[in-house]
Amino acid sequence: MSNNLRESDQQVFEILSAERKRQQESTELIASENFVSPMVLQAQGSILTNKYAEGYPHHRYYGGCENVDDVENLAKERLKQLFNVKYVNVQPYSGSIANCAAIRSLINHGDKLLGMSINAGGHLTHGYSLSFSGKDYEAYGYDVNPKTYRLDYEEVRQLALKIKPKLIICGASAYSREIDFKKFKEIADEVDSYLIADIAHIAGLVATGYHNSPIEYCDIITSTTHKTLRGPRGGIIMTNDEELAKKIDKNVFPGLQGGPLEHVIAAKAVAFKEDLSPEFKTYIGQVVKNAKAMADEFISMNYEVLTGGTDNHLFLIDILRSKGITGMEAQKLLESINITANRNSIPFDTQKPYISSGIRIGTPAMTTRGYKEKEFITIAHYIDDAINHKDDLKYLSSLKEQVIELNKHFPLPY
Numbered sequence: 001m002s003n004n005l006r007e008s009d010q011q012v013f014e015i016l017s018a019e020r021k022r023q024q025e026s027t028e029l030i031a032s033e034n035f036v037s038p039m040v041l042q043a044q045g046s047i048l049t050n051k052y053a054e055g056y057p058h059h060r061y062y063g064g065c066e067n068v069d070d071v072e073n074l075a076k077e078r079l080k081q082l083f084n085v086k087y088v089n090v091q092p093y094s095g096s097i098a099n100c101a102a103i104r105s106l107i108n109h110g111d112k113l114l115g116m117s118i119n120a121g122g123h124l125t126h127g128y129s130l131s132f133s134g135k136d137y138e139a140y141g142y143d144v145n146p147k148t149y150r151l152d153y154e155e156v157r158q159l160a161l162k163i164k165p166k167l168i169i170c171g172a173s174a175y176s177r178e179i180d181f182k183k184f185k186e187i188a189d190e191v192d193s194y195l196i197a198d199i200a201h202i203a204g205l206v207a208t209g210y211h212n213s214p215i216e217y218c219d220i221i222t223s224t225t226h227k228t229l230r231g232p233r234g235g236i237i238m239t240n241d242e243e244l245a246k247k248i249d250k251n252v253f254p255g256l257q258g259g260p261l262e263h264v265i266a267a268k269a270v271a272f273k274e275d276l277s278p279e280f281k282t283y284i285g286q287v288v289k290n291a292k293a294m295a296d297e298f299i300s301m302n303y304e305v306l307t308g309g310t311d312n313h314l315f316l317i318d319i320l321r322s323k324g325i326t327g328m329e330a331q332k333l334l335e336s337i338n339i340t341a342n343r344n345s346i347p348f349d350t351q352k353p354y355i356s357s358g359i360r361i362g363t364p365a366m367t368t369r370g371y372k373e374k375e376f377i378t379i380a381h382y383i384d385d386a387i388n389h390k391d392d393l394k395y396l397s398s399l400k401e402q403v404i405e406l407n408k409h410f411p412l413p414y
């Protein structure tokens, strides 16, 4: 059998080629996506995928683990350095599993949990009714202020005093303002609750000082590695509490997972080294500048940018109120001109989540490709043009060509 994918499996090869073309020719604005370095890709595509390694370094249930022990230890040491934290687990397959293990390490089934509601910008695993977090626990959600769309810490406090949760989860998937982790800690202390911060979206900003860090305030911190950290798809868990760290390890394996994905852990190690570099700090600074510039441009074109702007890598537009089209319509329209974004419920949305009134826009991915403020502003105008000419197929087709042309100057490195 040929060891060349093109020859041995043309069907998969063609799908991969089509995806490469799509990524190269499109402007990627999904706030949770990024483009990994060729080195991360190389590690993830390495022979470590062949290895079983249930357990933890030097306590494995399989032989031949000396090399994966080394790579997992390296990933752990780099992660500790990145966030200045004492104990880490780099095995979670995803952010959702990281959150499940973190919650299980702190509370029991049926206990009360208070997280940011999904409509306000929280994640499924923060207590959404259809997720394990809403089914296994008595889950409550805090919202944002209906006028400012910002977190109102006094409202969160009042809700916490009323509910008396055993666990509060802070962190979000669609919230454009800095989260005050210290305030969450004060609320958690007042109601005698544990506190988890899920920093999946803002991890790169936290690691580089562009967002305050939750490490000193939270019992457990979880994250994904593939968003602003620009690593492979996966999860991580961090704590400064030694006893809790032992519980977390047990809850990840054997509690929720079997064999760790050591090829992904190797790629996490590579990404963490990149994240520790001065270049990465410059990159995150540009991500934040780009998001501000683009949000400001939309505001100057009279779009309803929620909260009036952004402190981080993303922002939300109430596209229904701005332009009379739903999030679903906007997402499809943008896709037709090679701009990829996701529709998103906005707080107190009148539309069903599948349709939604908003779109979420993020700058991490195209900043990796080299976009600066100028290009993001150009894209903001393409989006506006597309919406204003949404029924003019010829116009849309010319916009698509302009997007493809622009992206020729920002090639994928692979």
Ligand code: DSN
Residues within 6 Å of the ligand: 031, 032, 095, 123, 173, 174, 200
């Ligand atoms: N699904 C992710 C996002 O897009 O924000 C959250 O994990």
